[in-house]
Amino acid sequence: MARRWPLPWVAGWGGVACAVGYAVFSGWGVPSQRTVLMLALVVGLRLSGRRWPWPAVWLLAMAAVLALDPWALLSAGFWLSFVAVGLLFASDPAREAPASGLAWRGAQALKRLLREQALMTVALAPLTLLLFGQVSLVGLAANLIAIPWVTLVVTPLALLGLLAPPLWTAAAGAVDALVPLLQWLAAWPGAVLHRPVPPLPLALAAVVGGVLLAMRLPAVVRAAGAWLVLPVLLWAPPRPPEGAFELLALDVGQGGAVLVRTARHALLYDTGPAWSPEADAGERIVLPLLRALGERPDTVVVSHRDSDHSGGAKAVRAAFAQARWLSSYDEAPANHCLAGQRWTWDGVDFEILHPGPEAWANRGLSTNAMSCVLRVATRQGASAWLTGDLPAAQEVRLALERPSERATLLLAPHHGSASSSSPVLLNSLRPRWVVVQSGYRNRFGHPARVVVERYEARGIPWVESPRCGAATWRSDRPDELRCERVAGRRYWHQDVPLAPAPPAAD
Secondary structure (H helix, E strand, O other): OOOOOOHHHHHHHHHHHHHHHHHHHOOOOHHHHHHHHHHHHHHHHHHOOOOOOHHHHHHHHHHHHHHHOHHHHHOHHHHHHHHHHHHHHHOOOOOOOOOOOHHHHHHHHHHHHHHHHHHHHHHHHHHHHHHHOEEEOOHHHHHHHHHHHHHHHHHHHHHHOOOOOHHHHHHHHHHHHHHHHHHHHHOOOOOEEEOOOOOHHHHHHHHHHHHHHHOOOOHHHHHHHHHHHHHHHHOOOOOOOOOOOEEEEOOOOOOOOEEEEOOOOEEEEOOOOEEEOOEEHHHHHHHHHHHHHOOOOOEEEEOOOOHHHHOOHHHHHHHOOOOEEEEOOOOOHHHEOOOOOEEEEOOEEEEEEEOOHHHHHOOOOOOOOOOOEEEEEEOOOOEEEEOOOOOHHHHHHHHHHOOOOOOOEEEOHHHHOOOOOOHHHHHHHOOOEEEEOOOOOOOOOOOOHHHHHHHHHOOOOEEEHHHHOOEEEEOOEEEEEEEHHHHOOOOOOOOOOOOOOOOOOO
């Protein structure tokens, strides 16, 4: 065979064939496809006698992957894998003389492993902060344990299981032995550093800084990399000024979740729906948003027990155990939302309007009728009403109790259900904006046509989550409402023009 085929060709393309076989065996995922393609390109270049500089090889592999999958540009794995490979190319040290002796070769292999993992940890930290808003501080220790174990124990046992199926049980046992150790590392205090997601220019500068820190460069150049990373670690999102507040109605589908921010405080109203025992909006939408903004809510108000409003409460409570919790269903009286509760943050007034003591005494009320109603108002007169799933009967009662009350923004009661947004409430509050949190093509038909007609008959601009996405409104700019699906429109999004707000009511 050596006379028939040159050994470098057999080694090169044999390696590619083994990589293809392993990628297919592991599920032929997109990362595996990229790896096989990059390996085939490098082998093809070398066997053809070409010696391209590594940036050209790197860019050619990137171009080939994007030709195969143009949308890979939107994948975090694409950037992590290619930046990591580029760093390994760029920082590849001079080859050492082959070592003699098993112990010496093992020491060199351990040295390379430590170096590569330290390099990846430092260099990719700013990129993971940009992509995920967090950096693992125990990742280096976890990788030093997991990579050799999976490479030398788990993977061979899994492959040999094709020939001897009992070995799959041994492979599963090897994984089971690894998981508790990784969980123990993940449970360390401060195991993960969460930082607000920075603006793109700062983030890109930090990525360059991380690369400079990891390169084999003079100390002064590495120091410049540290200065490029520092602004990202110190950056914090802008907040409303003293005496004003910002309201962000999250897009959680058919459910409710609203973040209210003042100059130095934050309140979360509802936690989004639960979709299954393993998935809820609290874990997948609310917490990532709070971490991206660098927020730790001081108070969480869960309007009522229904799962589309309280489904994410468990995840949020686990993450922010220090927050004050108010709801209409908690057994502890100290955690009850009760009409008359008031507090002030940074010149902004917060008041619970419903339920009152008589509602708490009436055990026959539905969960919707017990919804906590929160009013947030500034001393300049701008206000927002957050109403949960309050039915029309309770709406009318609130309106009659406060005939002179006005609202700049109203969170549509019960997602725009026909049983809410009563004419009495709308005529009394005269809101300048209505935000409907509802799911795309939801089975309830929210917002109901009759409710939309009430808004339109009164000239009230309204937006709904499927068309608007997350809606942001600020009390110091009451005539503006930002829709993320409009402001951050992609080419596959339908354009949704918003009607201008009417002049303020007298």
